[in-house]
Amino acid sequence: MAPLITVQRLTKDYHLTDRREGVLGGMVDLVRPQKRMLRAVDDVSFTIDPGEMVGYIGANGAGKSTTIKMLTGILTPTSGEVRVGGLVPYRQRQSYTRHIGVVFGQRTQLWWDLAVVESFRLLQRIYEVPEARYREQMTFFNELLGIDEFLHQPVRKLSLGQRMRCDLAAALLHEPRVLFLDEPTIGLDVVAKENVRGFLRQAREQLGVTVILTTHDLTDIEQLCRRIIIIDHGKVMYNGLLEDLRRGPGHKLRLCLDLAEPVAPAELQAACAHLPVEWAETEGADRTPVLRHCALFSRSETNAATILAAVLAAHRLRDMALTEPAIEDVVRRIYREGLVPAPEALG
Amino acid sequence: MTELVLTPWRRDRAATLRLYVGFVRLAFLKFLAYRLRYYTGVVSYTVFVAGNAYLYRALYASRPEAAGAEIGGLTLAEMITYIAVAWIGRSFTFNNIDRMLAMQVQQGEIAMQLIKPLHPQTVMLFEAVGEAAFRLLLFTLPIMVVVVPLFDIHGPPDPALYGWTLLSFAMALVLGSQLNFVVGCLAFDLKNINGVIRAKHISLDFLSGVLIPFTFFPGWFQTLVAWLPFQGLSYVPVTIYLGKRTGGDLWLALALQALWAVALFLFGRLMWNRAMRRVTLQGG
Ligand SMILES: Nc1ncnc2c1ncn2[C@@H]1O[C@H](COP(=O)(O)OP(=O)(O)O)[C@@H](O)[C@H]1O
Ligand SMILES: [Mg+2]
Numbered sequence: 001m002a003p004l005i006t007v008q009r010l011t012k013d014y015h016l017t018d019r020r021e022g023v024l025g026g027m028v029d030l031v032r033p034q035k036r037m038l039r040a041v042d043d044v045s046f047t048i049d050p051g052e053m054v055g056y057i058g059a060n061g062a063g064k065s066t067t068i069k070m071l072t073g074i075l076t077p078t079s080g081e082v083r084v085g086g087l088v089p090y091r092q093r094q095s096y097t098r099h100i101g102v103v104f105g106q107r108t109q110l111w112w113d114l115a116v117v118e119s120f121r122l123l124q125r126i127y128e129v130p131e132a133r134y135r136e137q138m139t140f141f142n143e144l145l146g147i148d149e150f151l152h153q154p155v156r157k158l159s160l161g162q163r164m165r166c167d168l169a170a171a172l173l174h175e176p177r178v179l180f181l182d183e184p185t186i187g188l189d190v191v192a193k194e195n196v197r198g199f200l201r202q203a204r205e206q207l208g209v210t211v212i213l214t215t216h217d218l219t220d221i222e223q224l225c226r227r228i229i230i231i232d233h234g235k236v237m238y239n240g241l242l243e244d245l246r247r248g249p250g251h252k253l254r255l256c257l258d259l260a261e262p263v264a265p266a267e268l269q270a271a272c273a274h275l276p277v278e279w280a281e282t283e284g285a286d287r288t289p290v291l292r293h294c295a296l297f298s299r300s301e302t303n304a305a306t307i308l309a310a311v312l313a314a315h316r317l318r319d320m321a322l323t324e325p326a327i328e329d330v331v332r333r334i335y336r337e338g339l340v341p342a343p344e345a346l347g
Numbered sequence: 348m349t350e351l352v353l354t355p356w357r358r359d360r361a362a363t364l365r366l367y368v369g370f371v372r373l374a375f376l377k378f379l380a381y382r383l384r385y386y387t388g389v390v391s392y393t394v395f396v397a398g399n400a401y402l403y404r405a406l407y408a409s410r411p412e413a414a415g416a417e418i419g420g421l422t423l424a425e426m427i428t429y430i431a432v433a434w435i436g437r438s439f440t441f442n443n444i445d446r447m448l449a450m451q452v453q454q455g456e457i458a459m460q461l462i463k464p465l466h467p468q469t470v471m472l473f474e475a476v477g478e479a480a481f482r483l484l485l486f487t488l489p490i491m492v493v494v495v496p497l498f499d500i501h502g503p504p505d506p507a508l509y510g511w512t513l514l515s516f517a518m519a520l521v522l523g524s525q526l527n528f529v530v531g532c533l534a535f536d537l538k539n540i541n542g543v544i545r546a547k548h549i550s551l552d553f554l555s556g557v558l559i560p561f562t563f564f565p566g567w568f569q570t571l572v573a574w575l576p577f578q579g580l581s582y583v584p585v586t587i588y589l590g591k592r593t594g595g596d597l598w599l600a601l602a603l604q605a606l607w608a609v610a611l612f613l614f615g616r617l618m619w620n621r622a623m624r625r626v627t628l629q630g631g
Contacts, residue, residue: 004352050352074461076624085353094464095355102462109459113377125369126463128362154380177353 003047004178004210005071010080012041012066012234040066042234043080050177053204053211055225055242057218059335063234064214065104068182071212072102084178098127101171101209105183108167110155116166117151120173127174134173140206141169144199161192168196172203179203181213185220197223218327230334237334242327251330252278252296254323255304260316262289271314276301356464367473374477385486392434392490393497399430400498419562424501425589426560431500432512433557433585438490439482440520440580442475445547448531449540468528468615475524504590511597515584518604522579525611532615535622556582576607 018034020026041063048054058064069075071082073089073096082089087096102109110119124134142148145165150158158166164184171179181200185193197220204211215221221228221242228245230238238245245251259268264287269279272295280294295307304322311317358366407423421429448471451457460467494500503509530547534540552558554577561569561582572578583600586592592600 069458072462074458075626087353087355092355093461094466095357096353097462097464098356099353100462104458107456107459109462111373111377113380114373118373118376122369122373125362125366126465128358 004050005048010044055221055228056214058231101176105186256294258319370473371477374474378481439487444527445531449534452534512588522608532618555580579604
């Protein structure tokens, strides 16, 4: 299948003027401004297939919004190229924007002073949505988002959660091929976030829209995206399946064992000395017998059954728990170590 | 390579018309929501016209030898009519497109316009029409109801001039909104254009002739303003109303006004396109 979105060596520089300190500094600034270049997006390449929902993640200032702005045709890249379905966003803006939907979590595309329904009616005219289709879409949105109850309220009186629901519906009214979401859950409470995620899942299934979603809330990603692209300081750090990231060598599963009798950590660790296992620190000294012991291991090196067998050979077990690495930890590790595991290499 | 699945797209003419009517309507509704703000405006416009009327009465009275005669080509009655019609016209052709555009640029809100298949310049023009429609009904009309009987304002010498005056004011609206769009575009470079806007207000009230008729100024000044676009904002429609332009003069004035409106529209496009190539928008 040919990709829908192709991004090649995309780069964006911003030119900044730094301010010197103090009154004297301010005077010097007038004569000789301090110019500096900031590379917000640095040689980014990726492709996205039709129907995918891809998470574009990174810390604050990583370059997510700048990338989205270039993908939506708002900004012209410094160099590199974007093609979406054969169009170049920033060159064929009028044609292109007909086919996309965009939500910026911190902004709204609705008319602030007017009732929500007025915005929808105008959007209907902007995108030439036939009346019958308009009604179908609005029914669909109402079923999933419950927007009817505030359709006749002015936008400025809506809560953030209500406004976001309206903005999502507004972005999808004209059945775009691609939906860009820049931090759609920012500032929302847990229930509202859950609402948005549920809607996005449904919208993708029923409308078949391709979605790119930026966020720094990794729960969004875990619940919505199979594939993620992680960027940091404008560079792609990882591009692959979320699953593969979890299975990578650096990412440890945690096996916690509750023994029937207290055992000194050193003794238990000796029983597993032949296995590639790290032990999480236990309270008290190595020699103090305790009930709970936690092993960290990588799927690519060993597995829980092998560790259990080694432990059971010498001790009696009462209970156990196996936890996946938290996605936060995995991502934090990538930021810290710049680790880019090659998914193919991991069985 | 990416396949061509998104097709180039153009809105058909009927849909375009419906869309623009939609923008006019929405702007009208938007201002309607803030109509209370305009009540105080009725008072201040009336006070302004009154102040001027008394000033000119005193001026004409101080020259008893010219009683019933003209100063700067206008009789006292014409002078008061000039001021009243100028301010009545201003009350509905005025808008704040420049300030609104600058705010959107500063806060990065302009991004929300760029994600739609529309040209913001065209959108703002039709929003200006919607605003003018609102002003005409809920601002200009109350002002007229007070000012016209209070200062005994008469109609134009020839009733046909009502139509030409209205047409000329309509062009003043387009001209003014395009001028404001150009000024608003400066925000892409300057970020903060409050100073520019203030300077614009002061100089425009002079150069458009709304404050004092050009006939009071020396000849070289009159020649200068005749070549500038600003007289199209007020001086042209008001002098048409007073019957000071007839025949070829009338046509020339209207044509020049239209020409300037088109020129400013094109200049606005140019400014906008240049800005689009270079913009970096704030905020995420
Ligand atoms: N309009 C701008 N002018 C100058 N620098 C900017 C501008 N917008 C963003 N930046 C800088 O570019 C970097 C990336 O910003 P952004 O794309 O907004 O990141 P993110 O969305 O991941 O938080 C940041 O360092 C930010 O300060
Ligand atoms: Mg951002």
